[in-house]
């Protein structure tokens with residue numbers, strides 16, 4: 523059985539490469555019994571999602587949207 | 601939600617989007633955001649400024665219509681990412697000569713997270729994140745995110761950004777900063793462990809007591 527330390531390393535590497543069959547099996551077995559690593563696994567997905575949003579310049583679009591000044595406003599659906 | 605309705609991008613849309621870039625207040629704000637983004641990754645404000653200028657000039661040259669400012673911004677940032685990727689790829693060699701040594705030193709900080717058998721220490725166990733999708737729409741979240749990035753050791757931050765913001769592949773990063781693939785994997789593992797902990801403590805699990813219970 524792999525340790526959490528090894529499992530988090532594999533979950534991180536899965537962001538860079540396709541894991542092989544043995545690695546995937548080891549992960550599945552560990553994640554069945556370890557909630558902390560399950561959370562970590564979901565967080566890897568969230569982290570990527572967040573980073574991609576940041577790289578699209580999403581940072582200043584939250585909460586209230588861009589400063590509209592009567593023109594050039596985004597077309598929001600109400 | 602940042603949905604654009606492409607349908608109503610009519611002939612008026614292009615001139616309106618160009619107007620956005622011609623609006624000095626908007627342009628300055630955009631330039632400032634780009635400058636910050638590029639500086640973070642290149643670690644050099646002058647190189648960053650060059651990349652930003654090139655990206656903006658490129659954007660103006662190839663101006664076309666977008667479904668509003670957020671689509672325009674996405675596009676300008678995509679151009680900037682390409683410029684940054686070019687700079688990073690060219691800048692190999694001299695950058696990180698001591699990176700191998702430092703990766704070894706970083707190995708020890710995993711002991712803070714895991715016990716001798718490699719299991720999570722009780723107080724370090726990742727918690728369940730509430731509604732991670734909503735965070736990207738929150739300005740305060742991005743402040744936390746940038747603060748957490750700033751807290752990463754420089755090399756970890758740089759490699760993480762090359763991978764996740766600029767979307768370079770492993771082999772490209774290895775070539776650019778002259779490290780082995782296994783060294784890269786170690787570094788990204790560290791960066792993600794730290795970043796997720798920082799985001800959890802300061803955002804996703806604020807006010808929760810992770811002490812004993814599940």
Ligand SMILES: [Zn+2]
Nearest residue numbers: 526529556559
């Ligand atoms: Zn585990």
